[in-house]
Amino acid sequence: MTIDPAQPRPTTTPDPVTTPGRHLLHRRLGVARPRDLLAAARADGRPGPVLISAQITDTVSRLDATASTLACKIAILREHAKCLADGGRVSPHPASNTMAVLGAEIDMCLHHQELLSETLGAQIDTYTHLTAPAAPVAVRPELGIDSVPTRRLSRVRGTSGRCSCACANGGWCGGCGHAGCVRRT
Numbered sequence: 001m002t003i004d005p006a007q008p009r010p011t012t013t014p015d016p017v018t019t020p021g022r023h024l025l026h027r028r029l030g031v032a033r034p035r036d037l038l039a040a041a042r043a044d045g046r047p048g049p050v051l052i053s054a055q056i057t058d059t060v061s062r063l064d065a066t067a068s069t070l071a072c073k074i075a076i077l078r079e080h081a082k083c084l085a086d087g088g089r090v091s092p093h094p095a096s097n098t099m100a101v102l103g104a105e106i107d108m109c110l111h112h113q114e115l116l117s118e119t120l121g122a123q124i125d126t127y128t129h130l131t132a133p134a135a136p137v138a139v140r141p142e143l144g145i146d147s148v149p150t151r152r153l154s155r156v157r158g159t160s161g162r163c164s165c166a167c168a169n170g171g172w173c174g175g176c177g178h179a180g181c182v183r184r185t
Contacts, residue, residue, distance in 0.1 A: 020067050020113065021060030021120060028124045034060045037127075048130045056123045063116040070109040077102050 014022035014032060022032060031037045034057035041053040080099060083089070 018067060018071065019064045020117065021063035024063075024117065024120055025056070025060055025124070028121075029127070041131075044131075046130075049127060052123060052127045052130060056120065056127060059116060059120045059123060063113065063120060066109055066113045066116060070106065070113060073102060073106050073109060077106065 014026050016023040022034070025034060025037065026032050029037065031040075034053075038050070038053045038057050041049040044050075077099070080102065084099075
């Protein structure tokens with residue numbers, strides 16, 4: 001299942017700062033809104049893509065919400081920095097650690113945003129894998145049913161010696177267990 005290229009797409013790419021989840025979704029899958037991805041997966045009807053697209057939708061909304069929280073905290077930090085630069089106080093209490101707490105909150109939001117971005121990337125990879133068309137199987141008509149390798153009836157059990165298989169462990173029979181090995185015991 002893939003997104004129909006004939007569907008109209010938005011002309012603008014989502015902003016990577018304000019909506020990083022939607023931006024990543026648009027950049028990797030060409031879908032601007034997570035609900036479009038979910039609708040396409042539901043239309044396909046297979047459970048795997050529906051489940052992962054629902055998880056993608058949730059992760060995109062959490063990532064965008066984290067970016068919004070981060071923007072608010074940065075705006076508050078700017079206001080406090082401007083107040084300090086003008087000679088004022090951030091808090092009426094002289095020993096306030098408002099700036100340090102705000103800095104820690106910003107660090108925590110950035111870390112959360114990074115984790116969500118990595119999670120979303122992995123989810124998109126999974127979705128791409130689940131919806132990729134199956135690789136075509138090469139059918140060789142010159143090989144009939146009689147050409148399927150079978151076990152040799154003349155094999156003598158318990159023989160040992162040098163193994164001709166490249167996958168042999170140390171080159172001795174019994175080490176590789178290869179089904180096509182003539183000296184397999």
